[in-house]
Amino acid sequence: MSDETSTTLRNAVPEAARARISSARLADGVATVVLDATGLDASARTALEAVVRAELEALPGVRELRLALMGSRGESASTAPAAPARRIVAVGSGKGGVGKSTLSANLAVALARLGVRVGLVDADIYGPSQPRLLGNAGSRPEAHDKVMFPVPSEWGVPVLSMGHLVEPGRAIAWRGPMASGALGQLVDAHWGDVELLLIDLPPGTGDVQLTMVQKHKPVGAVIVSTPQDLALIDATRAMSFFDQAGVPVIGMVENMSGYVCPHCGESSDPFGHGGAEAAAAEAGVPFLGHIPLDLKIRQDSDAGRPPAAGDSPQGKAFLAVARRLADWLALAPATPG
Numbered sequence: 001m002s003d004e005t006s007t008t009l010r011n012a013v014p015e016a017a018r019a020r021i022s023s024a025r026l027a028d029g030v031a032t033v034v035l036d037a038t039g040l041d042a043s044a045r046t047a048l049e050a051v052v053r054a055e056l057e058a059l060p061g062v063r064e065l066r067l068a069l070m071g072s073r074g075e076s077a078s079t080a081p082a083a084p085a086r087r088i089v090a091v092g093s094g095k096g097g098v099g100k101s102t103l104s105a106n107l108a109v110a111l112a113r114l115g116v117r118v119g120l121v122d123a124d125i126y127g128p129s130q131p132r133l134l135g136n137a138g139s140r141p142e143a144h145d146k147v148m149f150p151v152p153s154e155w156g157v158p159v160l161s162m163g164h165l166v167e168p169g170r171a172i173a174w175r176g177p178m179a180s181g182a183l184g185q186l187v188d189a190h191w192g193d194v195e196l197l198l199i200d201l202p203p204g205t206g207d208v209q210l211t212m213v214q215k216h217k218p219v220g221a222v223i224v225s226t227p228q229d230l231a232l233i234d235a236t237r238a239m240s241f242f243d244q245a246g247v248p249v250i251g252m253v254e255n256m257s258g259y260v261c262p263h264c265g266e267s268s269d270p271f272g273h274g275g276a277e278a279a280a281a282e283a284g285v286p287f288l289g290h291i292p293l294d295l296k297i298r299q300d301s302d303a304g305r306p307p308a309a310g311d312s313p314q315g316k317a318f319l320a321v322a323r324r325l326a327d328w329l330a331l332a333p334a335t336p337g
């Protein structure tokens with residue numbers, strides 16, 4: 001960072017707002033600006049943020065703006081009383097490998113396409129995969145006063161993941177409390193105007209999941225399962241975990257449901273079909289949709305191109321689930337973020 005870029009940013013905003021800038025930097029088209037909002041009430045904070053945002057987003061050379069408001073004791077605006085309502089939705093599964101991370105990434109991308117200001121937290125602390133799925137694996141989050149700024153992605157979804165903080169392929173050997181602490185840092189980052197935070201949980205019902213429901217209080221949970229009996233037993237256990245924690249299950253998604261052969265077009269069901277829908281009906285929770293087992297989903301996911309960013313049949317399957325989630329959220333009460 002040079003002083004020159006800092007001065008350019010500072011000079012672009014009106015004098016009264018300029019006095020509130022406690023740090024400003026511009027690198028690779030990303031402007032990171034921290035404002036001191038000490039003593040301002042909610043409407044003055046909003047006005048300050050709006051004026052700075054308007055000027056800096058119009059500044060040549062600024063491709064993206066990361067703006068944070070700090071309160072009187074250095075606390076971030078997201079913990080201050082005037083914080084905007086931000087809702088958290090957890091995406092969980094009873095068992096690993098059922099496509100929970102793939103679903104989380106694609107739901108986030110689909111919701112962004114529907115106009116929702118959505119961010120994604122990869123809470124799979126021990127096996128993070130979101131940087132690869134969203135194609136921003138090489139990026140590192142910036143931080144101010146130890147609070148991180150999410151990493152942008154090409155798909156309009158900012159994301160934070162342990163995968164952005166540790167070298168690829170390096171094992172993370174942490175006990176539960178450390179992993180839970182790390183989750184807190186990812187959730188309590190500078191999420192700016194993000195209104196919905198999707199959390200890609202690790203599989204199962206361990207320490208990280210407990211911290212998630214007790215401390216971060218999601219408004220609901222989406223459960224992913226394959227149609228197989230064994231995966232469904234685990235999914236039912238995951239539903240009961242959220243139920244006991246007082247977190248409503250928004251619904252269940254059946255992944256890897258039905259396989260259409262790319263060569264002959266014939267449809268088969270390697271993992272069965274409809275099992276998750278039946279389990280949802282039995283548990284009395286909504287069914288949110290089927291995602292097919294499709295080679296293209298695996299290939300595009302591995303290449304960092306979420307299918308939900310396009311209009312292929314695979315992308316449309318994710319969009320349909322995202323619409324049902326958005327519908328549910330319009331009915332759900334907002335909790336302060």
Ligand SMILES: Nc1ncnc2c1ncn2[C@@H]1O[C@H](COP(=O)(O)OP(=O)(O)OP(=O)(O)O)[C@@H](O)[C@H]1O
Pocket residue numbers: 093095096097098099100101102103124127129202203255256257291292293294295297298299301302
């Ligand atoms: N519908 C699908 N069609 C084809 N491949 C899929 C589909 N869903 C997921 N996959 C592939 O299955 C593998 C596991 O998916 P993913 O990592 O999303 O599962 P997960 O439940 O998050 O696993 P983990 O618990 O290990 O984090 C990945 O290679 C992914 O590309």
